[in-house]
Amino acid sequence: MLQITLTLAIFILAVIPMGKYMYHIAAKKKTFADPFFDRVDNGIYKICRIDRKGMNWRTYALSLLMANAVMVFVGYLVLRLQHGLFLNPNGIDGMEPTLSFNTIISFMTNTNLQHYSGESGLSYLSQMLVIIFMMFTSAASGYAACMAFCRGLAGKSKDLGNFYEDMVRITTRILIPWSLIFGLVLIWQGCPETFGSNITVETIHGKLQDFAMGPIAALEIIKHLGTNGGGFLGANSSTPFENPTVITDIVELISMMILPGACVLTFGKMCQERRKEEGKTKEPLFGKQGRTIFAAMSVIFLIGLTLCFVSEKAGNPVLETAGISQDMGSMEGKEVRFGIDQSALFTTVTTSFTTGTVNNMHDTLTPLGGLVPLLHMMLNCVFGGKGVGLMNMLMYAVLAVFICGLMVGRTPEYLGKKIEGKEMKLVALVLIVHPLLILGFSALAVSTQAGLEGISNPGFHGLSQVLYEFSSASANNGSGFEGLSDNSYFWNITTGLAMFFGRYIAIIAQLAIAGSLFAKKKTKVSVGTMRTDNTIFTILLIFIVYIFAALTFFPALALGPMAEHLTLWFS
Incomplete structure (x- = not known):
């Protein structure tokens, strides 16, 4: 518990100054680093001939899609031709077409779902020019879309940027x-x-073993900082080369959490109104709107973390019956150097902040322990990926305002803008497309021979594997229960489509909402205006999120992890 508390305390202390710094970047205000970075940025604008003119939502969305499309095309060619390119000391062949399709979509959409093992599937050139490069650009794309969205809601700039x-x-x-x-x-x-190429060593048993080498640290840090996920090595951050010590584990945890958390505080700063106190203009540490959203996300996160931690500590009753001690909890699939505490925290963080990296095997989690990452990916708004999680939570905020407005017979408003039919249709699209992709593709997988061939576990756990795979793909998370034989035409294509539509349909619709609200005039606050910056709204928002999840995902969860839990404990 001390390790968990310490990590979360570091996060809270770090996220506040980072949120303020990101606000200054998004609002183009002065920072201490401007003298250096202005020169760097101006050089890039000049070389790339970037016109810095403001954009409306359509131009912004089209620019995002076109830039991503060009990078997808170039990256796909590199993956297919890597066998003949340089920086390939281990002689790795080019990727198969459907696997290349899945991989390039995965990393461009900030998902980083891997149907290959990094040390045997990619050359060093592909690791750097495709994987690491897209970890930077996909994260930056998500943040850019989020800032444009926040500008539209705040309505304090001339355009969306x-x-x-x-x-x-x-x-x-x-x-x-x-x-x-x-x-x-x-x-x-x-x-x-x-x-350097891979190293072959002789073990103490006299056997030969290969150790994968390469630019591991460079990929490792941006995969966490950009909430990307994936891994240079197949076993991801459970390996000593990717995550050697408890210190690196905490660094990776904070790296995952800091930018999504800071985005929420940046939103609060952009929306806050200056107020005068004692004759001086004073700004709160971060805006009340941001504080409300941050609190709602934090409560949902802590509920999930508690459930995962308690479940893993309880262990497996089957092993207890067999006389195997469970004093340490369920240690199956976990690294001893991390234990239950860091494993439960890492599991909850990586799926709440939609990063996808893992420091333990999620397939070996207890049923309720596995329910937490699965549910948080289904929600896709518990901080979420860099910027995208905030936008998804704001969709629930708009929905909450709309429902409350209907209950009292008043036109709903959010941040001083009236929420009307056009905005609600777009909000409904964003909220419906995610469960549609998860449940639709999962139904296809369990009803076709091609899908069933990839399932390695029978019964309830097999369904959990399928739900997890498509939840991870649609939420642009990238982690896996594993156990699936997922490098096949069926799984490569279906998860590729889930990643693509899960990313771009939502972003385009959210930018359209921002553009619509941006064009509206602010209404004056009155007695009947519903406040969205207090504790009551935070509680309401939490209930709306859980009720929506129950209505859409409860039947599927009941047939997967919940049924497996009841079978283990009460059969």
Whole structure:
């Protein structure tokens, strides 16, 4: 508990200054690093001939899609042709077409779902030019869309901003500098960073064993900082090369959490109104709107963390019956150097902040322990990925305001803007497409021979594997229960489509909502205006999220992890 408390305390202390710094970047206000980064950014604008003119939501969305499409095309070619390119000391062949499709969509959508093992499936060139590069650009794309969305809701700027300028500023001023700093910490603790080929050693038993080498630390830090996920090695952050010590484990946890949390505080700063106290203009530490959203996310996160931790500590009753001690809890699939505490925290963080990296095997979690990451990916709003989780939670906030408005017979308002039919149709689209992709593709998988061939576990756990795979893909998370034989035409194509539609349909609809609200005039606050910056709204928002999850996902969860739990404990 001390380890968990310490990690969360570091997060709270770090997220406040980071949120303020990100607000200054999004609002183009002065920062201490401007003298250096202004020169870097201006050089990039000049070389790339970037017109920094403000954009409406349509132009912004089109720019995002076109930039992503170009990177997908180039990355796909590199993966297919990597066998003939340089920086391939281990002689790895080019990727198969459907696997290349799945991989390039996965990393461009900030999902990083891997149907391959990194050390045997990619050359060093592909690891850097495709994987690491897209970890930067996909994270920057999500943040840029979020800032445009926040500008639209706040309505304090002349337009939604410029996509290319936002991309450049978040990359040069946040992602690259912090990757260098945290990356050096990982190298200090033992993460390899080399272009040397794999090393073959003789074990104490006289056998030969290969150790994968490469630019591991560079990929490791941006996969966490950009809430990407994936891994240089197949076993991900459970391996000593990717995650050697408890120090690196905490660094990776904080890296995952800090930018999504800071995005919420940035939103609060953008929406807050200056107020005068004692004749001076004073701003709260972060805006009340941001505080409300942050509190709702935190409560849902802590409920999930508690359930996962308690469930893993309770262990497996089947082993208890067999006389096997469970004093340490369920240690199956977990690293001894992390234990239950860090494993439960890592599991909850990686699926709440939609990163997808793992430091233990999720397939071996207890049923209720596995329910937590599965549910949080289904919700896709518990902090979520970089910027995207905030936008999804704001959809629930708009829904909560709309429902309360209907109950009292008043036109709903959010941040001083009236919520009307057009906005609610778009909100409904965003909230419905996610469960549609998860449940629709899961139904297809369990009803076709191609889908059934990939399921390795019978019964309830097999269904949980399927639900987890498509929840991870649709939520752009990337972690896996594993156990699935997922490198096949069926799984590569279906999860690729789930990742693509789960990312871009939501972002386009959310930018359209921002554009619609941005064009509306602010209404004056009156006695009947519903406040969205107090404790009551926080509680209401939490209930709306859980009720929506129950209505859409409860039947599927009841047939998966819940049924498995009841079978273990009461059969």
